[in-house]
Ligand SMILES: Nc1ncnc2c1ncn2[C@@H]1O[C@H](COP(=O)(O)OP(=O)(O)OP(=O)(O)O)[C@@H](O)[C@H]1O
């Protein structure tokens with residue numbers, strides 16, 4: 088346990104160092120994110136505020152934040168693995184007796200933490216600048232969000248495994264933004280079967296809280312079970328796919344670029 | 346002596362990407378490594394050195410045979426086995442070029458579950474040992490190849506494992522840096538009591554640094570000997586005949602047919618014999634045309650010649666060396 092803590096720590100540090108060292112990249116990303124937010128928030132002002140418009144803009148903002156957040160985390164995981172396989176550091180990571188899956192855990196957690204903080208700060212900042220506030224019950228959103236995140240970890244594992252095996256994963260990673268967009272923007276009321284897709288239940292609930300002011304009591308036991316089961320399923324399934332991919336890669340000699 | 350690594354009948358094939366045909370990279374390799382020993386894994390390009398090393402690391406799953414590290418199967422109990430080993434597989438490509446020297450060391454230690462605080466002393470010790478202390482805060486991308494390679498080795502020494510595996514640690518280094526790395530390797534064994542497996546094409550590495558060498562060729566072990574014994578063995582079998590007359594074509598053909606390892610110059614025949622009787626065979630061939638034998642000398646050989654002969658001689662030598 089203590090070892091796992093040190094491992095997560097090391098990966099957090101590395102992530103932070105790289106963001107700091109490649110500051111121009113980082114700042115571009117931050118600014119881009121900030122201005123898009125700002126533009127959307129100001130949209131409420133410009134269009135005026137009949138109830139309907141405000142709801143639509145809020146809807147877009149919530150979806151966009153979630154989409155951006157997941158995309159950043161999942162894409163960076165996949166691309167980093169591709170990059171490290173080409174560079175030769177991937178095999179070195181596999182030499183840890185804690186197991187590569189723990190290293191990946193450290194990386195996913197670091198990504199979640201760093202980008203979670205970044206997105207939150209920027210969201211607050213752009214709301215401050217725009218003078219337009221999204222009002223929601225954080226005590227309801229946060230737990231739902233955290234449970235949804237468990238599913239994100241699972242999908243992170245899945246993508247990491249596929250990135251180890253398929254050198255063509257690059258195109259999949261590029262398409263990922265559209266897949267995620269579909270998952271983040273389409274409400275369950277329109278496509279109920281999406282409840283089996285990753286994240287969708289969680290995003291839908293967050294939306295209901297943020298836009299329609301749902302509280303704990305407005306959700307049914309079925310909602311909560313669907314949310315938790317979905318997340319747990321994708322975590323377990325993701326790790327399973329990852330471990331299978333790892334095994335396959337070791338059989339075929341795919342850990343290094345040959 | 347305590348056995349640390351046991352490689353038994355290791356087999357590994359790869360599927361070729363295009364044709365899907367199987368390539369046997371390692372074909373029944375067996376050898377043991379003992380505590381405190383530095384073993385040279387030697388072989389020409391494509392011999393199967395890297396495949397063997399990666400199988401020991403458990404990075405490749407063998408198709409047959411097994412590797413045990415301190416009794417743990419490096420395939421079936423990989424994480425337990427990996428606890429005792431660390432490796433430098435691709436030299437300077439095994440470290441992060443975007444991090445500094447010290448950040449690299451902290452990161453890799455962290456991934457093994459060692460805290461930043463806990464590892465500082467060890468990092469300083471290794472930085473001094475490898476003469477990298479002044480460079481500790483520099484980005485790896487700004488270091489010379491030799492320094493990068495040394496850092497990669499330092500990273501492998503961080504967790505203080507029993508065994509360190511090095512795949513071609515002197516590859517791409519100039520003469521001077523290669524010399525430095527060789528003497529560092531020797532000191533690591535002497536001062537830190539490590540067991541080291543080093544794969545190389547580089548003869549001086551084996552001759553100066555290694556206690557024992559396993560030579561592989563075409564995925565098979567062709568020799569497993571103490572380095573000095575191997576040289577001695579070949580010395581006693583290497584002869585130089587100085588003759589008074591030119592050889593006839595028949596004689597040349599006869600000699601070349603009998604002895605795969607032979608070099609015939611004008612009035613000299615340098616030949617390595619495989620058994621005692623061979624000496625008589627070659628004398629018979631010479632006598633058949635009344636060739637004058639002026640002198641027979643034992644010749645000295647260096648490791649490079651031994652290696653070339655083993656690898657070129659192919660299968661015949663497998664038996665002779667093994668029976669020694
Ligand atoms: N991942 C792989 N996929 C397909 N074939 C491979 C792979 N790795 C190695 N081979 C093949 O297996 C054989 C042994 O390769 P290996 O890399 O083990 O040799 P080596 O002794 O390390 O050679 P070198 O001195 O060139 O590093 C070679 O024929 C090589 O082409």
Ligand SMILES: [Mg+2]
Nearest residue numbers: 394395396512
């Ligand atoms: Mg090699």
